[in-house]
Amino acid sequence: xxxxxxxxxxxxxxxxxxxxxxxxxxxxxxxxxxxxxxxxxxxxxxxxxxxxxxxxxxxxxxxxxxxxxxxxxxxxxxxxxxxxxxxxxxxxxxxxxxxxxxxxxxxxxxxxxxxxxxxxxxxxxxxxxxxxxxxxxxxxxxxxxxxxxxxxxxxxxxxxxxxxxxxxxxxxxxxxxxxxxxxxxxxxxxxxxxxxxxxxxxxxxxxxxxxxxxxxxxxxxxxxxxxxxxxxxxxxxxxxxxxxxxxxxxxxxxxxxxxxxxxxxxxxxxxxxxxxxxxxxxxxxxxxxxxxxxxxxxxxxxxxxxxxxxxxxxxxxxxxxxxxxxxxxxxxxxxxxxxxxxxxxxxxxxxxxxxxxxxxxxxxxxxxxxxxxxxxxxxxxxxxxxxxxxxxxxxxxxxxxxxxxxxxxxxxxxxxxxxxxxxxxxxxxxxxxxxxxxxxxxxxxxxxxxxxxxxxxxxxxxxxxxxxxxxxxxxxxxxxxxxxxxxxxxxxxxxxxxxxxxxxxxxxxxxxxxxxxxxxxxxxxxxxxxxxxxxxxxxxxxxxxxxxxxxxxxxxxxx
Amino acid sequence: xxxxxxxxxxxxxxxxxxxxxxxxxxxxxxxxxxxxxxxxxxxxxxxxxxxxxxxxxxxxxxxxxxxxxxxxxxxxxxxxxxxxxxxxxxxxxxxxxxxxxxxxxxxxxxxxxxxxxxxxxxxxxxxxxxxxxxxxxxxxxxxxxxxxxxxxx
Numbered sequence: 008x009x010x011x012x013x014x015x016x017x018x019x020x021x022x023x024x025x026x027x028x029x030x031x032x033x034x035x036x037x038x039x040x041x042x043x044x045x046x047x048x049x050x051x052x053x054x055x056x057x058x059x060x061x062x063x064x065x066x067x068x069x070x071x072x073x074x075x076x077x078x079x080x081x082x083x084x085x086x087x088x089x090x091x092x093x094x095x096x097x098x099x100x101x102x103x104x105x106x107x108x109x110x111x112x113x114x115x116x117x118x119x120x121x122x123x124x125x126x127x128x129x130x131x132x133x134x135x136x137x138x139x140x141x142x143x144x145x146x147x148x149x150x151x152x153x154x155x156x157x158x159x160x161x162x163x164x165x166x167x168x169x170x171x172x173x174x175x176x177x178x179x180x181x182x183x184x185x186x187x188x189x190x191x192x193x194x195x196x197x198x199x200x201x202x203x204x205x206x207x208x209x210x211x212x213x214x215x216x217x218x219x220x221x222x223x224x225x226x227x228x229x230x231x232x233x234x235x236x237x238x239x240x241x242x243x244x245x246x247x248x249x250x251x252x253x254x255x256x257x258x259x260x261x262x263x264x265x266x267x268x269x270x271x272x273x274x275x276x277x278x279x280x281x282x283x284x285x286x287x288x289x290x291x292x293x294x295x296x297x298x299x300x301x302x303x304x305x306x307x308x309x310x311x312x313x314x315x316x317x318x319x320x321x322x323x324x325x326x327x328x329x330x331x332x333x334x335x336x337x338x339x340x341x342x343x344x345x346x347x348x349x350x351x352x353x354x355x356x357x358x359x360x361x362x363x364x365x366x367x368x369x370x371x372x373x374x375x376x377x378x379x380x381x382x383x384x385x386x387x388x389x390x391x392x393x394x395x396x397x398x399x400x401x402x403x404x405x406x407x408x409x410x411x412x413x414x415x416x417x418x419x420x421x422x423x424x425x426x427x428x429x430x431x432x433x434x435x436x437x438x439x440x441x442x443x444x445x446x447x448x449x450x451x452x453x454x455x456x457x458x459x460x461x462x463x464x465x466x467x468x469x470x471x472x473x474x475x476x477x478x479x480x481x482x483x484x485x486x487x488x489x490x491x492x493x494x495x496x497x498x499x500x501x502x503x504x505x506x507x508x509x510x511x512x513x514x515x516x517x518x519x520x521x522x523x524x525x526x527x528x529x530x531x532x533x534x535x536x537x538x539x540x541x542x543x544x545x546x547x548x549x550x551x552x553x554x555x556x557x558x559x560x561x562x563x564x565x566x
Numbered sequence: 567x568x569x570x571x572x573x574x575x576x577x578x579x580x581x582x583x584x585x586x587x588x589x590x591x592x593x594x595x596x597x598x599x600x601x602x603x604x605x606x607x608x609x610x611x612x613x614x615x616x617x618x619x620x621x622x623x624x625x626x627x628x629x630x631x632x633x634x635x636x637x638x639x640x641x642x643x644x645x646x647x648x649x650x651x652x653x654x655x656x657x658x659x660x661x662x663x664x665x666x667x668x669x670x671x672x673x674x675x676x677x678x679x680x681x682x683x684x685x686x687x688x689x690x691x692x693x694x695x696x697x698x699x700x701x702x703x704x705x706x707x708x709x710x711x712x713x714x715x716x717x718x719x
Binding site: 358425508 | 581661674675677684697700705709710
């Protein structure tokens with residue numbers, strides 16, 4: 008396809024999207040004025056909080072209205088719904104690219120290895136920005152108003168606009184078919200056009216900028232919600248740990264995003280007039296550094312809210328309090344500055360030299376301390392609890408802690424300056440990353456979705472058997488897949504390649520097996536939604552995370 | 567002593583024991599073997615050992631040892647010191663992208679950056695055929711940037 012036809016395609020798509028947006032705006036305005044009248048009748052000053060309370064307690068249907076209303080709960084539901092959709096898109100890409108590695112030479116795609124590159128790039132970008140970040144923002148918007156007893160939703164319009172910018176950015180990335188990996192390293196992202204691989208990288212860069220604009224606005228709104236909109240009775244030193252986790256995460260996000268936003272803007276300019284990263288007075292490494300100052304915090308941003316959520320889930324099923332609240336806050340707080348100092352360990356072999364290498368290695372080792380405090384806190388809470396109810400969310404939590412320990416240890420090993428020369432760029436890193444992302448980010452997100460199930464589906468119970476299958480296959484599959492990668496990477500199996508040395512066949516086959524199991528497991532989740540929706544609502548649309556917030560055990564919701 | 571303190575004491579002791587053990591192993595291993603890290607410098611007159619000029623192009627590695635040029639293949643002599651200078655094609659050739667040369671068996675990994683010479687010194691201590699590969703995505707046929715090299719007596 009030539010660039011001209013593609014430009015026409017893109018402009019038609021954008022026009023359709025804008026038409027839809029105008030329609031949505033019209034619908035929103037008419038709904039809002041209608042709802043305002045009802046809210047006024049029921050003596051509510053703030054319309055937003057009326058919607059929130061109505062959705063929380065009075066068995067009010069959510070449906071598509073979440074996309075039209077501006078209160079925090081609705082925006083949270085929006086983020087959760089779209090993040091699940093993008094999870095399935097990106098997951099499909101992941102399974103296809105994994106299966107394509109069935110032979111050492113790329114035969115499945117008829118030697119069009121660029122398909123592999125596109126799928127991998129899309130899988131990474133969408134999973135990180137649309138699933139991990141989207142679900143984290145969704146849970147923050149959905150849960151924090153209840154946790155902090157927020158009485159009034161403010162800045163709903165900003166949140167809503169931020170959401171639409173963010174979603175449009177994700178769609179742009181999907182349309183761009185970029186294949187630059189999620190790094191966007193400039194000489195390559197500028198050069199890739201001739202091979203018809205990522206001729207539309209500029210669209211992906213634009214999409215990334217939109218995601219950033221949306222996410223930063225949302226972050227500021229949520230930070231304001233935590234610091235300023237809190238009820239007077241909820242003191243900051245007694246705030247739920249999830250609120251602390253979100254607060255630290257979003258401060259980290261706002262502090263480190265500008266580097267990459269600036270880098271992307273300069274890259275965008277380089278497409279037309281290369282003066283920044285590929286000129287004689289600069290080095291392509293300048294961009295890699297700007298990228299990793301953001302690129303390392305983003306992986307912490309994807310797990311810190313989930314750390315907070317684990318602190319919220321465990322007491323619900325064990326019946327005792329968190330072992331140590333203060334050390335939990337301390338650990339989450341330590342992770343924030345440390346994550347900003349370790350970005351260099353992604354570039355240890357780029358010619359930093361020994362001194363900087365040792366600095367970044369030492370800083371990376373220091374991250375172990377808060378991570379270990381967090382994990383020990385979880386284990387102590389489980390250890391000292393009288394009884395543990397192993398429901399599906401709790402199983403996800405236990406598996407997440409287990410996977411995080413393995414992923415954490417592999418992470419420390421690879422941050423060693425000398426071992427990094429062997430392990431960097433191999434599947435070891437992929438294994439380390441997926442242990443944590445499948446165990447913590449994805450696992451805990453599913454745990455929370457299962458706990459919020461009655462609220463999200465308007466009073467329906469999830470099918471426990473399907474949920475058990477979902478959990479078991481996800482846990483087993485992700486372990487097989489990540490372990491195959493970790494061991495293969497130790498022998499030097501390079502990542503992000505469409506073909507590989509025949510000696511790595513066994514590890515790749517193991518990973519394919521695991522990947523397919525993980526893919527099948529998610530179908531059980533999909534089946535669960537459809538099975539549940541075929542039945543009428545049977546329980547109250549309250550959920551364990553919110554209603555029993557101050558009570559130890561749960562009676563309604565869940566199982 | 568209540569349970570809370572017991573748990574904490576077990577942890578502190580166990581973690582400290584593991585940490586000190588791994589620190590000992592680390593000192594022992596790093597003391598046995600010298601290692602080198604890639605640095606951003608152009609080798610001067612006092613280059614230790616033989617110079618290997620490695621250049622990453624899309625999509626192969628070219629090596630130059632003592633004036634002999636080879637592509638995706640080279641031969642070294644065991645127990646002899648080599649200094650490898652790694653770079654990518656300069657900006658303006660249209661092929662200027664970042665590569666990353668990895669030789670897993672010898673623990674060598676150096677970025678090939680356009681317009682920058684990265685240097686690493688190493689001494690192969692075993693004979694045989696080993697793999698090398700590019701581990702930084704560099705375009706369409708990135709996976710073809712790999713090959714075998716031999717270390718002979």
